[in-house]
Amino acid sequence: MEGPQRFVGAWTARILTLFPESFPGVLGASLTGKALKDGLWCIEPIDLRPFGEGKHRNVDDTPYGGGAGMVLRADVLGKALDQAMRGVPRDRAKWPLVYLSPRGTPFTQAKARDWAKADGITMLCGRFEGVDQRVLDHYEIEEVSLGDFVLTGGEIAAQAMIDATVRLRPEVLGNAESTEEESFSNGLLEHPQYTRPAEWRGLGVPEVLTSGDHGKVDTWRQEMSEALTKERRPDLWKAFEDDQNPT
DSSP states (O other), rough: OOOOOOOSSSEEEEEEESSGGOOOOOGGGGHHHHHHHHHSEEEEESGGGGGGGGTTBBOOOOTOOOOSOEEEEEHHHHHHHHHTTTTSSSSSTTTTEEEEEEEEEOHHHHHHHHHHHHSEEEEEEOOOTTTTHHHHHTOOOOEESSSSOOSSSSSSHHHHHHHHHHHTTTTTSSTTTHHHTTTTTTTOOOOOOSSSSSSSSEEEEOOGGGGHHHHHHHHHHHHHHHHHHHOOOHHHHHHHHHHOOOO
């Protein structure tokens, strides 16, 4: 069985999954897809099934202590992880090892920025009732959650997190300023955006945006960002206020 290629420079996402055909999926479209084609980053799905046990390549078993569902086996995942982590930096800041889990710490824009600065990432996509805890403990795997909900597997979460990360890599978007003014970049939600036509169904564009006064535009956008954040995300607003007024 041929293992993944050794790290050679491009930011790389290695994905351990029972559904390798799910990748690149939507990551192969639009700007991330172009960047993938241009070699600015690469993705290496690693099929868990060949690491399975027995004639049928079993990857899961019933949980100790009873209960519904099945759990991914430690011996199967161990072999897959040993192969997936070959040739990558041991420093987890340079190459994070992550399990997509609803009980993990929430994924944030700050986390995406950290991952974008790394050389790559290895992601374990769970299925069924999850994975044997011993695997998480032995490999010191970081658990990260896409949100407070449960998916049937980690593949969708992995694609979302990779998209958020890859777009922050140099040259992927082509315009660094576009990542500096969007939601969460400065701790606030993004201000409203408008484009042509100037009037649509009786609705116009705020006059300040057509005034040509860039100072007033910047002030308006900041005020809108603050108002939206305060209204919709009081948690972010409190953090923003605390940051602006340290004690």
